[in-house]
Amino acid sequence: MDGRTRLRLDVSYDGTDFSGWAVQPDRRTVAGVLGEALDLLLGAGTATGLTVAGRTDAGVHATGQVCHVDLPGDVWQERKSTLLRRLARLLPVDVRVRAVTEVPAEFDARFSATFRRYEYRVTDAPYGAEPLHRHLTLAWPRPLDLDALNAAAAGLVGEHDFAAYCRRKENATTLREVTRLDWRREPDGLLVATVQADAFCQAMVRSLVGAMLVAGDGRRPVEWPASLLSHRERSSHVTVAPAHGLTLVAVGYPDDPAGYARRAEVTRRLRVPAEA
Structure with missing residues (x-):
């Protein structure tokens, strides 16, 4: 991931008016709304690799959802002090990004979860x-x-x-x-x-x-x-x-960041991704 920075996003949403997390054609989804906000704020395609810990179904809510995205390092350095507040202005009231944290490239919101x-x-x-x-x-x-x-x-x-x-x-x-x-x-x-x-x-x-x-x-x-x-x-x-x-x-993760890659390897070996 040369020149890119991985970010952990802690997300909350009221699932009432969403057709679940995953992007679907002609449907309002959490990933779709979040991706649109990132594109508007940073430029289309600047944030890549949006990956979530658990793809919730239509109508399911979250107060502790976690996902990650990758940004060019220079974009993150330029925007990191304002990104959270700018997302708050762009996102609809039924979804919030509560924290944006730089994490090691080995962190995987889905596969590193314990x-x-x-x-x-x-x-x-x-x-x-x-x-x-x-x-x-x-x-x-x-x-x-x-x-x-x-x-x-x-x-x-x-x-x-x-x-x-x-x-x-x-x-x-x-x-x-x-x-x-x-x-x-x-x-x-x-x-x-x-x-x-x-x-x-x-x-x-x-x-x-x-x-x-x-x-x-x-x-x-x-x-x-x-x-x-x-x-x-x-x-x-x-x-x-x-x-x-x-x-x-x-969603839980290893306390030691050195465990992110090891946990992801174990998870991939045990099962394919699934939904709750």
Whole structure:
């Protein structure tokens, strides 16, 4: 990457009016909007290689998304003191770049990541979701039991083949390691699931939530979500939870920058890129 500087961008967005992260013809996407802003600010094609940690689906939000781009070194030196504020003026109100950081060329937002962490918000209040939170919260029509939700979640933690919960892609593995999966009830009654894994296959998080919710409201036993791990194809019994309750809240990377390249090599060897 001779003469170019790699930049890490920390990004937040309200996914309500986006057709997901990835650029799509004639659709409004986060990558499309961000790329247009960079082109307007720096000149068409100046920023190259836009790469994201996790390509979120349509309607999914983010407070902790990470991506990287490459700029000519002289352009970065000229613009680094003003780039963040200029992006804030150009970008629409539903997407923000919160930080721009110079990183080693070996940093890869997608392959260097050690984990992705999501939260899913649900209310079982009889009146539904609060109006100000309706774009971030799923209104569930039945009472949910926190202990049952956590019992269902416990059986899904660890390394498993999550084929029952994934939209399979050709030549892509559905083996994943879920390192955290638990529920909490906030003081206002809101239920929040935290899901963390090395990576997720497409629709996996929302499928896990959909399976746990029917255990949490008593329509399925708490052992049912884990029992599906024996399936080698997507289960038709699992309902994918709606996108608007899901938020990508954090992406982890090695503490030592010397580990970026090593982590990327391991990730590429284990699997092809996938979506959450």
